[in-house]
Amino acid sequence: MVRTPNLSARLKREAQRAEDAAHAAGLDFFEVLFEILDxxxxxxxxxxxxxxxRYASWRFGMDFERLHKGYSYGLSKIYELVINNDPTIAYLVRSNSxxxxxxxxxHVFGHADFFKHNVWFAPTERRxxxxxxxxxxxxKQISADQGQDNLDRMLDRALCLEGLLDPYLPLQGPRASESVGRIDHARASFEAVLDGRPVRPPEPTRLAGSALPTYDCLAFLIEHAPLEAWQREVLRVVRDEAYYFMPQRQTKIMxxxxxxxxxxxxxxxxxxxxxxIIDFADCHSGATAAQSGQLNPYKLGIELFRHADRLGHDLFRLRKIHNDTSFIDELVDEEFALENELFIYRDxxxxxGRQVADRDWKTVKQQLLSSLSWAGQPRIQLQEVDSEGALVLAHMHDGRDLVLQEAGQLISNLAHLWGAPVHLLSLDQGQGKRVTAxxxxxxxxxxxLAxxxxxAPASPVERGDSKRQAG
Incomplete structure (x- = not known):
């Protein structure tokens, strides 16, 4: 079913036609709600x-300024926006033809089907x-109680650390139930107030990923850092939302x-x-265009599905079980790499300008997998609390060095929240390094020791295989 509360009669008819065609093609999705905006x-x-x-943050304001200026100067334009929710919510732009x-x-019905059936989205909060x-x-309540400046400082530190998560943790257990439980408690508390009944405190739950060693540094801080209750709550919010958005980073191409x-x-x-037809071809080709040395997820994704279709794969099974890493690992072969000019480019x-530096498809594939593994983030594990109370983290090196000074800025936020020094072990040009904040x-x-x-851990190909089997 499609809901179109503020669409014109013509757009409502077109939305219904598109939904009927999508169902006839085998797509299956939650109810879709279309909204039209300027x-x-x-x-x-x-x-x-x-x-x-969402909560107020200067970062969202900065993002708005960037998007609005890009649109005003004709540099960028958002054609559609769709969010993983039940019902799925999609926005149309009023000025579109x-x-x-x-x-x-x-396009939205394709996303809606993917959200509902891809295994990496299964643990996400659907409300x-x-x-x-x-x-x-x-x-907002924390801001009123603690002051906006204190809240902003805490939010900035938390958001700097939101990449220190485990992309595979949600598939290993009911992590999503943590946030669901808090939503249900909030609703029950509201109803209790209306009925004049006492509000029961929420039952304490231990976060998955909080025991050492762990890749989920935020969970460890929430459970073990010497923080005030409001600071833990800020970390919980940032962590919950980061895990919600994680599958979108893991499956952008797909x-x-x-x-x-x-x-x-x-x-x-x-x-x-x-x-x-002509206008569609022009619009579609613009969205799926690719320049040498640049990765367009629309282009690579559609060509991979077309390649899979020609090879006789079950497309619906592919969209269900894979993330970008395992999808590319399974489908990219020499024929595909040559047809789509997947080469390594250098300045x-x-x-x-740019020139081709390597045409070997296996090398290209390995580099692509490496860039996408671990949701595109450095793989950093919180390993222990040493005898002096300092946190010790290790960067699982995959052949790409960290910018150590930037890594130092990252762990300085961790040290502030932990209340003691933090050490990050890594490799730099093959030499062991320890960054301390x-x-x-x-x-x-x-x-x-670094x-x-x-x-170097298992190759991205091996990690993709093992995680795909686990999923």
């Missing part, structure tokens, strides 16, 4: 990650609109490829009028 309002919603309401609205609607509103209220694959089929299969120091500032020293603890 470009400025859409940029505001996009700055909030697609949600009508009818053909563009048809394209967006068909995230309500969860975001609840988080916003909690943060998700956009799946939606593009189906909008192309549905539109050319009868949703377009003959007079709209030409003499003539300028504490009251004395940030320092970098040679460290033999060579032992930060040796």
């Amino acid at each position: 470009a400025r309002d859409l940029n505001a919603v996009a700055a909030y990650g697609g949600f009508p309401r 009818l053909m563009e609205q048809k394209l967006v609607m068909a 995230m609109v309500q969860a975001m509103e609840s988080n916003a209220e909690r943060i 998700n956009e490829g799946w939606a593009s694959f189906w909008h192309s089929r549905l539109l050319t299969g009868g949703l377009l009028d003959g007079s709209e 030409n120091p003499k003539g300028g 504490g009251e004395a500032g940030i320092s970098v020293a040679d460290c033999e 060579v032992e603890r930060c040796g």
Whole structure:
């Protein structure tokens, strides 16, 4: 079922046609709610990650300014915005042409099907609109109690650390139930107040991933750091929302490829009028264009699904079980790499511009997998609390060095919240290094222990295989 509360009669008919065509093609999704907004309002919603309401932060304001200026100067334009929720919520831009609205609607139904059935989205909160509103209220109350400046400092530190999570943790247990439980408690508390009954305190739950060693540094801080209750609550909000968005980072290529694959089929299969074909081809080719040396997830994703279709794969099974890493691992072969010019490019120091540096498809594939593994983030494990109370983290080196000074800035936020020094072990040009953050500032020293603890883990291909089997 599709809901179109503020759409014109013509757009309502087109939305229903697109939904009927999507169902006929085998797509299955939660109810879809379409809203139509002006470009400025859409940029505001996009700055909030697609949600009508989130907690206040200067970062969201900065994102809005970037998006709005890009649109005003003709440098960028958001055609569609869809969020993983039940019902799925999608936004249309009022200034789009009818053909563009048809394209967006068909594209949205592809996303909605992917959200519902891909295994990496299965643990996510499906009532995230309500969860975001609840988080916003909690943060607003903290601001009133603690002051906006104190809240901003805490939020900044927490958001700097939101990448220190375990992308595979949600599939290992009922992590999503943590946030669901708090939403249910908030609702029950509200009803108790209305009925004049006493409000029961929430039952304490131990966060998954909080025991050492762990990749979920935020969970460890929430459970063990010497923080005030409001600081733990801020960390909980940041962690919950980061885990909600995690699958979108893990499946960007697949998700956009799946939606593009189906909008192309549905539109050319009868949703377009003959007079709209040329405009559609121009719009579609613009969205899926790729320049040498640059990765366009729309282009790579749709070509991978087309390649899989030609090879006779079950496309619906592929979209269910994979993330980007395992999807590319399974489908990219020599034929695909050559057809799509998947090469390694380098800057030409003499003539300028970019030039092909390596055409070996296996090398290209390995580099692509490496860049996508661990949700595109450095793999950093919190290993222990040493005898002096300092945290010891290790960067699981995959051949790419960290920028050590930037890593020092990261762990300085961790040290502030922990209340004691933090050591990060890593490799730099093959040499063991220890980055330390504490009251004395940030320092970098040679460290033999780092060579032992930060040796290269299993290759991205092997990690993709093992995680795919676990999923």
